[in-house]
Amino acid sequence: MLEHLDAGAVQRWCAGTLAELRRWQREIDALNVFPVADSDTGTNLVLTMEAAVDALGSQHAGTARDAWTRMARGALLGARGNSGMIVSQLLAGAAAALPADRPVRGRALAESLRAAVTAGYEAVVQPVEGTVLSVADAAARGAVEARSDDLAVVSAAALRGARLALEATPAQLAAMGLPEVVDAGGRGLVVVLDVLDAVVRGAAPAEPLTSAGPVEAASVVNGVQEGWEIQYLLDVPADADRRIAALRTRLSEVGDSVVVACADAGVGLWTIHVHAHDIGAALEAGLDAGRPHQVAVEPLITTGGLNGNPHSGHISGALSDAARERAVVAVVPGAGLAQVFAAAGAETVEVAPGTSPTVDALLAAVERSGATEIVLLPNDSAHAAVAEAASAAAGADRTISVLHTRSPVQGIAALAVADRERPFRDAVVSMAEAAAATRWAEVAVAEEAAFTVVGPCRAGDVLGLVDGDVVAIGTDTLAVTRDLVDRLLNAGGELVTLVLGADAAPALGDALAGHLRARWPFCETHVFDGGQPRAVVLLGVE
Structure with a gap:
C-alpha cells in the first residue's frame, strides 16, 4: 500500500492504464454513441495513452508531479478523438495542481482531481452532462468528500464516485435521444482511475509496458x-x-x-x-x-446506434477491403472546367453562374457513374447543402462522402490525389486533406459599383478575392492577379494552380507563369483553360 505517489508509481499507473485500455478497447468502441456513434472511443483512448507512455519513458527521475506532467504533455500532443482530448486535459489539469515540494498524499490527490475537472470543463466549449466530464466531476467530489490524507482512501473514493456516475450516464444519454448505454469516454476514465487505485494498493504491473506497435483501427461497414x-x-x-x-x-x-x-x-x-x-x-x-x-x-x-446493446455497435473489418466501383462526382461552372474534371476521371454536373445543381441532377450523375463508392465535390459553399441532400437521398446501397470543397481549385487538388486502389476511407481522407491544404482565390470584374472591405469599387474594376472576400481592387487583370498570387505565396506554398476563365486574355496564362518563375522559382505551376463564365482567374495554392 502506497503512502504517497512518486515518479515510479506514476509510471506504473501510466503503463498499466495503457494495458487495461487495450484489454477493453473493443468494448469501449462499441459503447460509443456520443457525440458521434463512430465506434472509435476505445481506440482513440489507447492511442492517446500510447503517446503518454512514450513521453514518460522508463526513467523514474524527478517527483510525482514531474512524471505526471510528462505523461500529460505526451497525452495532449498525441490525443486522438474527443474523449482522448478531454482525458488528456484532465491529466494536464491534475498535473498542474500537484505539489512539487511535498509528497502527494490523499488530500493532494483530491485537490488535483478537482483541478482536473476545472481544466476539463474549460477546454470543452459546450460541455455536456452524462459524459466523461460528469464522471470526472463525480470522481473529484468523491475524493474531496473523503476528507482524508490516506492515499488509498482517496483513490478508492474517487473510483467509487466515478463508477456511480458512470452508471447514471445511460439515463442522461437517453434524455438526449441517444441509446441507453454507459458513456464510452466515461467508461474509459473509470479504467484510468481503476488502475490508479490498483497502483496505490500495490496491485499494478511492476514493469512498464512499451508500445506494442500500431493499434488496429476502429472502422465501420455501411455507415x-x-x-x-x-x-x-x-x-x-x-x-x-x-x-x-x-x-x-x-x-x-x-x-x-x-x-x-x-x-x-x-x-x-x-x-x-x-x-x-x-x-x-x-x-x-x-x-x-x-x-x-x-x-x-x-x-x-x-454505425446507426446501439439500441441498448453495448455489443451490437461493434463492427470490425475495413470499410472497403475489396476493390469496389468508385467514382468522383464534381459540380463545375461551365463546359471548360467540366472537361478539366472529366479528363481527370470525374463525372461532372455543370451549373450556370449564380445557380446551384438540383438533387436530381446530382443523383443522375451518381447513377451514370455506376459506382457504389462516391466522393462528391460541390466546389462551392453554395452547393454544399444540395450535395448533402443528394448524399442522404442516394440510398443504402451506396457509400457517398461529401467533401466541402469551396472552389474548383480545391476540387482539382482533391481529384489529383484520388486513389482507387486505397481503401475508400483512406482515399477520402487524403482527398480532404489535399482540398483543405489548398488556399483559394479568384479574380473577377465588378458588375456594378459597391462598397467592399478595402474600399469602394466601380463597375468594371478588377477585384481580387480570397476565400470570397475582396482584398484588392485595380484596373489591370494581370497586376491584380500577380498581387493575389504573391499574397497567397507569402504565407507559404509549393504548388500553384491557375484556372483561366472565358474572359481571360490569351496571353494571361503565359504572363502569370512567367511571373511565378521569376518571383517564386521553387513553386510548381499548373495552368488550365477552364472557361468559367464569371471568374477571370481561379487560383489555388498548396
Whole structure:
C-alpha cells in the first residue's frame, strides 16, 4: 500500500492504464454513441495513452508531479478523438495542481482531481452532462468528500464516485435521444482511475509496458458519414488569450465537439479538436489564431446506434477491403472546367453562374457513374447543402462522402490525389486533406459599383478575392492577379494552380507563369483553360 505517489508509481499507473485500455478497447468502441456513434472511443483512448507512455519513458527521475506532467504533455500532443482530448486535459489539469515540494498524499490527490475537472470543463466549449466530464466531476467530489490524507482512501473514493456516475450516464444519454448505454469516454476514465487505485494498493504491473506497435483501427461497414473530425496542433504567438477566445468562438460556428487545450504554455502550443463538415473553415480558424501543424482528419462515420446493446455497435473489418466501383462526382461552372474534371476521371454536373445543381441532377450523375463508392465535390459553399441532400437521398446501397470543397481549385487538388486502389476511407481522407491544404482565390470584374472591405469599387474594376472576400481592387487583370498570387505565396506554398476563365486574355496564362518563375522559382505551376463564365482567374495554392 502506497503512502504517497512518486515518479515510479506514476509510471506504473501510466503503463498499466495503457494495458487495461487495450484489454477493453473493443468494448469501449462499441459503447460509443456520443457525440458521434463512430465506434472509435476505445481506440482513440489507447492511442492517446500510447503517446503518454512514450513521453514518460522508463526513467523514474524527478517527483510525482514531474512524471505526471510528462505523461500529460505526451497525452495532449498525441490525443486522438474527443474523449482522448478531454482525458488528456484532465491529466494536464491534475498535473498542474500537484505539489512539487511535498509528497502527494490523499488530500493532494483530491485537490488535483478537482483541478482536473476545472481544466476539463474549460477546454470543452459546450460541455455536456452524462459524459466523461460528469464522471470526472463525480470522481473529484468523491475524493474531496473523503476528507482524508490516506492515499488509498482517496483513490478508492474517487473510483467509487466515478463508477456511480458512470452508471447514471445511460439515463442522461437517453434524455438526449441517444441509446441507453454507459458513456464510452466515461467508461474509459473509470479504467484510468481503476488502475490508479490498483497502483496505490500495490496491485499494478511492476514493469512498464512499451508500445506494442500500431493499434488496429476502429472502422465501420455501411455507415453514414456525419462530417469530419479535425485535429491539429497550433502554435500561438503573443496575445494568446485573445486569439484563443476568438478561436473558440469561430470553431463553435464552424462545427461542434470543440475542445481547445493548452499543450505547453511555455512555448504557446495548443491542441485543437472539432467536428465539422467544412475542413477548410476549421483550418482557417486556426490560421487566424496562429500556425496549425500536424493536421489529422478522419471521417465521422456512424454505425446507426446501439439500441441498448453495448455489443451490437461493434463492427470490425475495413470499410472497403475489396476493390469496389468508385467514382468522383464534381459540380463545375461551365463546359471548360467540366472537361478539366472529366479528363481527370470525374463525372461532372455543370451549373450556370449564380445557380446551384438540383438533387436530381446530382443523383443522375451518381447513377451514370455506376459506382457504389462516391466522393462528391460541390466546389462551392453554395452547393454544399444540395450535395448533402443528394448524399442522404442516394440510398443504402451506396457509400457517398461529401467533401466541402469551396472552389474548383480545391476540387482539382482533391481529384489529383484520388486513389482507387486505397481503401475508400483512406482515399477520402487524403482527398480532404489535399482540398483543405489548398488556399483559394479568384479574380473577377465588378458588375456594378459597391462598397467592399478595402474600399469602394466601380463597375468594371478588377477585384481580387480570397476565400470570397475582396482584398484588392485595380484596373489591370494581370497586376491584380500577380498581387493575389504573391499574397497567397507569402504565407507559404509549393504548388500553384491557375484556372483561366472565358474572359481571360490569351496571353494571361503565359504572363502569370512567367511571373511565378521569376518571383517564386521553387513553386510548381499548373495552368488550365477552364472557361468559367464569371471568374477571370481561379487560383489555388498548396
